[in-house]
Amino acid sequence: MAATPTTALRGRTEELSRLDDALYRVRHGASGALVLRGEAGIGKTTLLAYLSERATGCRVAAVTGMESELELPFAALHQLCSPMLDLIAGLPDPQQRALRIAFGYVAGDAPDKFVLGLAVLGLLAEAANDQPAVCLIDDAQWIDDASIQILGFVARRLAAESVLMVFAVREPEGEKLLAGIPALPVSGLGHDAALALLTATLPGQFDSRVRDRIVAETRGNPLALLELAQRGKAELMGGFAFPAIGAGSLHDHYVRRIRALPDPTRHLLLLAAAEPTGDATVLWRAAESLGLRPSAAAPAGEEQLFEVGGQARFSHPLIRSAAYAAGTAEERRTVNAALADALDPESEPERRVWHLGAATTGPDEKVATALYDAAERARTRGGVAAAASFLQRAAALTADARLRTERTLEAAQAQLDAGRYDTALGLVAEAEAGAVDELQRARADLVRGLTGRAARSGSDAALALLRAARRLESLDRRLARDTYVDAWGAALVAGRLADADADLVTVSGAACAVPAADPPDPADALGSGLATMVTAGTAAAAPALREAVTYFLDAELPTDVFLRRGVLVANAALSLWDFEAWDAVSSRHVELARRAGALAPLANALNAHRVVALWRGDVEHARALGLEEQRVKEVTGTLRASYGDLFLLAYQGNATRAEPVLATAAAEATARGEGLGLQITHRATALLQLGLGRYDLAFDAAVRAADGNLGPFTAQALPDLVEAAVRSGAVAAAMTALDRLTTYTAVPDSDWAAGLLARARALTGPDDTAEHFYAESVDCLGRTRLRFELARSSLLFGEWLRRQRRRGDARTHLKRAFEEFVAMGADGFAERARHELLATGEKVRKRTADTRNDLTPQEHQIAQLARDGRTNQEIGSELYLSARTVEWHLRKVFDKLGITSRRGLRDALPDRVADRVRAE
Missing domain, CATH: 3.40.50.300 (P-loop containing nucleotide triphosphate hydrolases)
Incomplete structure (x- = not known):
């Protein structure tokens, strides 16, 4: 089990x-x-x-x-x-x-x-x-x-x-x-819990009426909700799709039962299946136009298949699918036409146009234009997936070849953003076959490359996008420059596993060679800055990178622009060692992707933002983002390393659990051609081993993590390499890493960069300068929200002070580091700090997250309130529990945490709320 x-x-x-x-x-x-x-x-x-x-x-x-x-x-x-x-x-x-x-x-x-x-x-x-x-x-x-x-x-x-x-x-x-x-x-979930399960299982934007109908039909049965989410993703996205025609013995059984019903009943069920919201008023209005009377519902009710009250509801979602499958193509067109006539063009314009498009059999420019115009409005209701459905149907009904290809390419891009990669590739093939000029064929190449990058993140995506960019240079210079930025991002992800003809250096050189568009586009600064960083270094790239980050944060940009560029803008902020901008960009990227229901960009945004959360010490938030990222990747089929998962393993410091997972992640990243995932795996391994004090193993992993030039990701690995090299006795390697770090941190006004550089100088320099640089590191990082890096500097400072036999001073820094690591769940580093404290003569009880994680959500909430001084009666009033029940829960909490009274809660359960406030 x-x-x-x-x-x-x-x-x-x-x-x-x-x-x-x-x-x-x-x-x-x-x-x-x-x-x-x-x-x-x-x-x-x-x-x-x-x-x-x-x-x-x-x-x-x-x-x-x-x-x-x-x-x-x-x-x-x-x-x-x-x-x-x-x-x-x-x-x-x-x-x-x-x-x-x-x-x-x-x-x-x-x-x-x-x-x-x-x-x-x-x-x-x-x-x-x-x-x-x-x-x-x-x-x-x-x-x-x-x-x-x-x-x-x-x-x-x-x-x-x-x-x-x-x-x-x-x-x-x-x-x-x-x-x-x-x-x-054990009964079905309540309405709110069922909605939460459905939303958690299938992230994106939904029409509330469609969700309510689904919850009603499944009666809150979790398995039915999960099966429907996997089988009918398109139907759920705003309701602008028809029931997925299923397969299997039960589905076929329902089809046979429905086909055995009287024709009026069967037609009424088909009509209800095509109307996604279950609106009984619309159903009867359309039924009347088809000559169907309310009595037609009776045989289906007797068979316990369907009922109509305030809402038209099938007894099981599979019956809705069977009812749609039981109709012929002509019958489906007929009921869709009836539904289009029954809907008010003022209050339901998108749904009316959708049914009108489904009722149209051949090219019809009037209907195609109406569908195309409705796509943006549909996006507000059902997100990018709904817009994609409208664009795809509009393209299918467009007679003009050029216009049809344009609309097909737009539909492919929308399906890509929605995370429907196979559908997007199918539309790209259609567009390529119907292209009327070289520009359209080059754009088809572009969307194909973008789809490959989103789905697999492998080395082939960079080469495909580089070819598309070169092909576009003579056709559309602005689009070519834009495509070089996409190729740069793909080459970054491919890393050391990139094709020799499309590695980061090659792509950066090609991007720098393309003249700026006329008139210049402020967004061009992003591509220029990233490419210059690789070809000429961080200092030379800093002005353009700063211009790009400021522009994307301050300008009112279309959502699709931010969705396409959000990760790279965050990388630009990371290259500038600007934590606040890094956080702000990645937060906005996640927010916009969620709001748009753009699952492909959301998968990347969550992957990046989890690392931000971890670096500010917000492990609980990182875990929550990880669950969301996992759901999005399952829905879209995205294959890419989860950086937050890898760093979280390093934080937790359990080598027995982490090492096999990290080894598997490295093998999988290599098989996909995802060099950045491999680099992140090496860095996570280095952090794990540093926390455990296994410096030789940390050095080996850090050398691999810092190899090559992956811009900010290489730069971030260098402080780890300095620490591991010094502790392993590899002095020459430490000095080389320090020189490289000095180059990467050559940016103005960054406490982050200054703090890490000072720490590296303290590690590599003589004792007579070490204290100055350690103090500078703690001071600089203390002005940031980088709790993890600050705790690491405090730990190293304390270790150095202990070796100088200054035990009292060492305890101050080691205690701070220990408490921070424990609060963050960084148990490997916490244990290292604990051992150092013990060496100073301090008595420290071993604490891990194991017992905290054993609390139920309700127990955790009660324990937090008790820790903060609430009485049992106050807690009960807030949580709608009796004081006796609160006391019963607290006894279980004390048993799990190994304490005997409320006084022990403050040590056993650190103040996460206060930590979160400090982090913000």
Whole structure:
């Protein structure tokens, strides 16, 4: 049974409280049993996985019923007990024999069920002697009769064995055999929780009416919501798409049932399937124009397929898909025409035009123009995905070849931004086939290259975009310069794995050779600055980079411009060592991409912004961004290293967990041709090993991370290389790295750059200058929000002071570093600081994030409020709990954190809120 992250459990407060209570009791010597009852897909397995994840310190045994084993007596019982059979010697002889006969180890008459039940009860009690036993039985309706009888017998007789048994059973099966055991009904999620799950699963912009209809049809069933999100992504994006025609036995079953209905009923269902909001008024208005009466709904209601009240609702989303699939192409055009006539052109212009386009069979410039004009308005309702659907349909209905290709290229770009890479590439192929001149063919090359870069981030994207840029030079100089910027970004991502004909140096040289557009475009400063940084160095590029960053932050730019350039502008700010601009640009990039529902840019924006959050010490925010990034990448299929994940592993300092993940990430980045991902992996490895004090390993990784010239990413790796080289005794390598860092930090007015450079000089210089440079580093970084870098400088300063036998001064800096690392969850560096403090004679209790992470969200909230001085009554009033319930939760918190009273909360649970305020 796979553990499910607790963040995925939405709208299950009551269920989680019951499970936490049962787990608390079993940990304190009591026993218990519980039956989770609910329909398929309602979340029973997820709740069992939550319990398994929470049962730290317990012996967990899991059983899953299998239909194929229903006829095998004691199959499930053997699955449960076999890991414990080494304890059988502690049972009375009759019970031992009963188990051995039941499991086929010895021959004999069928065991007495009472004796066998006592044997299983005794075996579980033996297993719980050392640690509580938690037995999780999933799909109990498919457990063989012999096993379920014994398991039910045992569950009803548990008392003080420290054993917890939790069953999950699909209704209505299994109720009789498990009668008498406390039940926990599991129903569909509430409206708000279901909406949150749908939104979290499929990021983007949605029409609220479409979402409400989906939640109503699924009745809050989590599995149905997740399946629909994966199957009908286009339909959800603003509702400007028709139901995805599914496949499979259940879908085909519904199609056959619908086709067997009377024609008026079937036509009404087709009409309802084509109307995405479930608006009953629109449905009946369109039905009337088709001669369909309200009585046509009755046969579908009798079959429990469909009902119309205040909203037209299918009994399951799959039935909507089947109803659409059951109609012919001509019938679909007919119902769409009826819906177009039924919609008010003043209040619903986009939806009316959408249905009109679906009802049109051949080229029609009037309809195509209406669709094209509606695309931007649709974007405000359904995001870029909705606009893409309008543009694609407009192109299909356009007769003029040149105009059709123009619209197809626009549709391809929109589909690319929406994260529909395969659709975008298909449209590029259409545009290329229908292109009427060289410029259109070159633009098709451009969109193909951009799609490849977004989907795979491999080395081939840089070469494709460089070729497109060169092809455009004689056709459209402004577009050519713009494309060189795209090629530069692709070459950066390809890094050392780039094609020799399209590496960063080659692309930068080619970009610098193209004359500026006339009239000049302020945005050109970005491309000029980035290219100059590679060809002539950071100091030469700084004015252009500053101009570009200022322009993108201050000017009112179209959203699509910022979406396309946001990551590179953030890189420009990073090259200037300007943390505030870096944060501001990446924050705006994320915000605009979310608002537009532009999933391809959002994946890149989140990847970049997570690193910003980590560098300011906001680990919790970085984790939240990581969950969002993961969802976006799953939806779009984007293949790219997650930089935040890699750095978070380095922060946490668990080598056993991190090293295999980092090795896999390096191999995957290499296979994709993603050199920047490989470089980030090496840097994360260096940080991990530095935190653990393994300086030789850190040096090897840092050398690889600082190899070559990837602009700001190489520059960021150099301070790590200096530290690792000095601690490894590689003095020459440290001095070379210092010289390179000096060049990269040659920018004005940057406390970040000055702080890191001063730290590197302190590490490499003589003792008589080290204190001055360490103090300068702490002072400079203290004026920034770079908590992680400030803590590192404090740690190094404290280590140096201890070696100078200035223990009192060392403690000041080491304590500050230790507390900051603990608060940030940087446990590797925190442990390094703790050891240094111990060496000064300071007594420091080892603290990690493990116990904090073991708290439920509700427990964490209660603990924070208690830590901040709230009484139980005050906490209860705020959280709608009784004071007694608050006290019960606090007892669990104290147990998990290893403390005995509220006084221990301040040390065990650092003030994250205050930290966040300081960070902002």
